[in-house]
Amino acid sequence: MPEVSAHPRFARKYVRISEASDRRGSAAHRERMLAGLSGRVIEVGAGNGRNFAHYPSTVVEVVAVEPDPYLRGHAERAAARASVPIRVVDGDAEHLPAEDAEFDAAVFSLVLCSVPDVDSALTEAWRVLRPGGEARFYEHVRDENLLLGGIQDLITPLWKRLGGGCHPNRDTETALRRAGFAVDSERFAFRPMAWLPPSAHILGTASKPEGR
Template sequence: MTSDFQNPRFAQAYARMSVLTDQRGAYEHRRRLLAGAEGRVIEIGAGNGLNFPHYPKAVTEVVAVEPDDTLRGLATAAARSAPVPVSVMAGHAEALPGPESDFDTAVVSLVLCSVPSQQRALAEIARVLVPGGRLCFYEHVRSANPLFALLEDAITPVWRRAAGGCHPNRDTLRAIERAGFEATESDRFTFSPQPFVPRTAHILGHARTTKP
């Protein structure tokens, strides 16, 4: 049920901030993220649809799943001008639509920080991907600096409540690999999404499911 994922105040703030985040560099991050997407795609946590303009012609269809009503409405509007067919639907990462092996590519973009369980979400993504299917990921992650990582641990309980469930201290690449994916490309870098916000660790890359 998506009723557990409604946070209209945060969603409205996110929609405003995401425009500036793209201007500060996330637009190019999204372009790199989706350059290798192909076939039938499922995008998990599509937000307000900022990824949609970047899908290449090799993509035949995008099924965009978003639990928050406010963001889903914005994504639905954005889908109308997307360069590939995009359908937006209600849903969440731990109960994805479709049978096993239904998609060629899965996309997660600044969403695995906020899912209740990375393990369950990644298991669902692996389920709906074809064998050898591609996972495109772009996430902010736990700092490699031990002192900064401890600070992230300390602020997570408060930050999670204030920022739509976001956990700044998750080691997402390790979670991806533990879920049965093999990273074929992974770039780690620091990025400040907003003015006066410290640069935090991010990862951007691609992985393949190893299921038979």
């Protein structure tokens, strides 16, 4: 979800948007993203807690980081209904409230589009992951088609102002590789809202090598 602490109006809209998007297929994508996770997990930009119902029982704790107080309140209520222990905390992607190598996994779900500095966010994820840990991600990204990607570039300045800082033209997979992760991903077109055209999404795992 977007890191929208500087966009309180969009935070309120996002609750409705995320619920509608889940009904159109995002819930199934979240389920696939989190399948097989275990141990301690940090979720970055947890929003209103739409992932919480999908964590498998092998996860022993989730620390859910969310900067927006309105969305954090929704996340706390979702955490109370979850089947795994979830602690919702204040914080942002570029300054995670965690020690080095503290977690087995990190989760990014529709948030890397909107963090102000995606490289800093991924550097922080690398820091808090143990060697051999992994980041799970489900994100919308810049289209590989030159025309569609060009259109995304053109609309980004206005879109990010209206959409809680969201950048529709981010190349998230390249950013993950630049941060040092080994990336295994699938790319697909998905239409999260009826009034939007299908857009490119990626879902997968970014692994931190052992010994690093």
